[in-house]
């Protein structure tokens with residue numbers, strides 16, 4: 131995973147609440163053993179009518195939304211199944227950030243681990259962006275270091291992210307590598323815990 | 330100030346703590362299945378890493394295994410995932426309950442059954458229903474595949490301590506009301522987000538009087554309320570369930586470990602970040618009518634109307650859900666016709682569930698327009714049921730009796746509900762397309778599912794004199 135500090139991209143609005151990971155990537159596509167290639171199946175049941183016919187009304191299928199890299203959604207995005215295939219599909223499709231008033235816990239973690247930034251803004255802010263996205267296609271800039279989102283047309287705000295994840299994402303660090311540096315501590319813990327349980 | 334069970338388990342597992350970082354938490358048990366693990370093993374292989382503690386890792390295959398004709402698997406992609414798990418377990422030295430094993434089953438059914446699940450343990454699995462194991466007083470939660478890889482490599486996870494929510498269910502349950510109805514009632518009342526960011530501790534008289542299997546049903550669906558974990562302080566019921574199980578210490582060792590387990594229970598003066606109190610006597614048999622588990626009503630009630638909601642977002646969700654479900658505002662729950670019944674899944678596929686359903690079905694016939702399936706949660710459950718003759722009751726009534734697996738809970742295998750048809754299901758998720766593209770799922774208890782199978786529509790199990798009405 132490579133790190134990044136800022137990026138600019140086209141935003142697409144998906145104004146639905148409680149979008150679950152079964153919708154993001156339906157189960158029939160979970161049988162692959164790779165992490166790549168899931169983008170084709172993103173939101174499959176919404177993107178396609180029966181038999182692979184494109185559903186032209188679906189937000190992601192509208193011509194002006196092609197090439198979007200920022201997804202704006204409504205509350206509790208990513209609820210349900212823990213499948214990491216959901217962020218893999220978003221990533222493979224081209225999304226680098228998701229903006230919503232709230233996220234489900236596991237999905238939120240899974241995004242961070244894959245370099246997708248889950249951005250929590252207030253309901254009003256997200257409401258504004260959703261309304262704008264429904265009107266026309268527009269560009270947003272996201273600056274991870276400054277924790278800011280702006281549309282260069284007067285909308286500008288900041289988002290929260292833990293220092294830990296900010297550092298990880300900016301540097302593109304491998305979490306396992308960091309943990310393995312604590313190997314001695316883990317071993318010591320194991321010895322002490324196993325001794326305690328034997329008592 | 331006293332400590333809650335979550336405080337105690339957490340304190341016992343912090344390996345490393347540093348300002349500005351989550352805690353590094355030790356993991357005692359890592360359960361693995363075929364769908365969320367292949368990419369984790371490839372990750373290890375790419376970096377030349379090994380599994381730190383194969384002895385604390387246990388694998389099975391459940392999500393896409395066929396539940397019929399297991400010797401001959403037609404789905405090549407699913408087969409590939411299963412053989413991949415076999416190869417990975419062999420290469421990394423992990424114990425596997427494979428498709429031919431008498432211990433095979435849904436990961437959340439076999440963990441407790443084999444006594445791998447124990448009080449005080451931290452348990453993870455690449456599966457959101459890992460919360461099930463919390464019934465034993467373990468801190469158990471679902472993780473993504475990157476985290477699976479992290480645990481395989483390090484036996485730890487970086488985690489921030491979650492907030493705690495005490496959910497107290499007092500009073501007594503009415504006859505015909507089950508653990509499934511308790512959790513569906515909670516979701517119908519508090520929604521699918523009330524637990525986000527929290528670990529739920531279930532307590533109160535109702536919980537105290539439940540069996541272990543019933544507690545598992547409740548903890549299982551914690552994630553449906555947004556909570557990554559849900560648990561119950563261990564008590565005599567817990568210890569008795571575990572006594573004699575395969576991975577539990579025997580004899581004197583058992584008494585010793587019980588002493589340690591007893592100390593885990595929450596102190597009476599423990600503090601919580603949030604407290605919810607529920608009156609158990611208000612709970613009725615529940616049926617979900619929509620496309621998330623909070624869209625659920627009492628069986629003798631009706632589907633809500635737009636006017637029952639305040640916000641546009643809620644009204645919009647209602648309209649979308651009813652259009653998907655092919656149902657109407659104000660329609661009576663008992664008038665919903667069903668064409669399929671699924672008794673199974675990690676929520677309700679244990680022996681008590683199968684027995685309860687069998688009791689309703691005994692001597693009756695499945696409605697001619699209904700296709701009904703019983704899928705035991707594990708091969709061991711199947712064996713016990715068959716020894717009790719329960720399989721015969723189901724088969725005589727017109728049910729199909731299958732081998733263990735997730736089956737129609739998520740329909741990754743061939744067990745699918747056709748588009749537009751309704752299924753009374755004992756599983757945990759009624760999301761769009763969950764049981765098949767266009768499939769319409771209604772979440773219910775095993776008794777309610779069995780009664781619906783006989784009648785072709787939902788019936789109030791409290792009124793049904795067992796059998797057709």
Ligand code: SF4
Pocket residue numbers: 391392435436437456458674675676734735738739756757
């Ligand atoms: S039974 Fe259903 S919910 Fe449970 S582990 Fe299997 S697929 Fe997941």
